Amino acid sequence: MKYSLCFFLILLLSCSNKQKAVKVKGSDTEVNLAVVLAEHFYKLNRHYRLAISGGGSGLGIASLLNNEADMANSSRPLTAEEKALFEKRGIALKTVVFAEDATAFIVHKNFPVDSISVDALAALLSGKSKTWQQITGKPVPVNIYGRQSNSGTYSFVQKKLGIQFSTEAKEMNGNAQIMEGIKTDESGIGYVGAGYIMHDNGKQGVKVLRVIDSAGRQAISPLDAKAITEGRYFFQRPLYQFVRSSSWGKVVPFINFEKSPEGQQIIRNSGYYIID
Template sequence: MTFHRLISTVLLSFSILLCACGNNDHTIKMKGSDTEVNLAVNLAEAYNKTDPTFSIAISGGGSGLGITSLLNGQADIANSSRPLTDEEKTLFQKKDIRLKTVVFAEDATAFVVHSDNPITEIDVKTLSKIMSGQVENWKSISGQDVPINIYGRQSSSGTYSFIRKKLKIAYSQKAKEMTGNAQILEAIKIDKSGIGYVGAGYISKKIQDNKGIKVLKIKNEVDSNAISPLDPTAIKNRLYFFQRPLYQFIPEKSWDKVLSFIQFETKGEGTKIIENSGYYLIQ
């Protein structure tokens, strides 16, 4: 998260807290996915302009944290970049918490390396070997005889689970666990041996903001076409290996309160914000 975005989030949260003191029924608490948090802030800022009586308190921390917050009655919306696990479904049933599920956008997970790394694309099989620690040096891949440094997310992250399942691996024990997408990008910018994964929505449309990083194209097979996570046509045609839906889980008791916001992001002005923020609409 950039400094400007961080300040925006803090200011938004501060104004929300002030409003919340007067009317809790008009305050929505949203927690969860770090992949979705920037998008959620953009949507909340725009929605607040259409209905100033509503305030939306937003925090990240990972999909697992958002889902746990619902179980503990601490949120109205849990942002999640993965579906519920069977264990989580059982916990909600035991607590008699009925949920509504909204799929409001789609994300493509991007793999990034330092801009000085000579490779521009990578196949899934090689990527699996890197992320699992089976290959620990760039020499056989890029020709550079330097160790590979892996930057990933913590286990509470939906993206962590998504990549692990797509690659069918256990992560290398040497992988560095970062708290968010922004931290991964900053680490890659200063580590010429690094590789990491982030939501494509975190890749800025401003070239100067991406100085120091390179987004890799992904090949499903060694001899297949390499696809960029930043290619909207490829995403629309479901050609990119690491694309996925983004979820919002909402307790039924909160549904009436959040409905107007949900309609804003799925049918109203929010759809344009989703696209402009680097995410994709569900086709």
């Protein structure tokens, strides 16, 4: 099954007069997982109607503010400004941390290097280093494939590296567009959710770089489940779901399904990690 991560919508319909509608918007990092969870949830709860779409964490949070969603998937916490807006509008929220993700840095499958340091990533993505000279020994220009500023992954990577992204970085709409760009660009580098990589069984024609943290320790892959469980990968993060308190009653059965043994197994099988 192929998903459009710029805007993905799935409607699970029931003819029951007791149908309950739940709208979920937000993170492209989470949208594939949310869709799979919703499909399995619906098999057990035919009286529910779930509408799930991506578009970025910022869009999901804005949808909550504008009463256009019951729940926002987000790969980042709320900002101080967002918290103030919810308080100003008198909108109470419940926060769920339902899984953990790792951000993967990807290059073309023929890229000659397998790992990269945090410092080198900062230099490349900020535009301080404009070629691959220090990494590969070749003065080939670097092409950056990133996300738009409303993406939680954009904010996460920028904050972890302590940089502002290069003004020359290409702003892509989602993981799928970044993948397509990197597959055809041997000078490209981009970042996507590790769950997205594993969801498609590694058939994307890209290489996932192992990352060496600022302490210079062992290079670690975002696909290394043991390293993630032990908290050793530099770019791992919790995944959030923000729910309007007024919608909690109809959303909580879905939340409970995520926490069930079946839901937890779906999260693992989709390439994400369980929060203990």
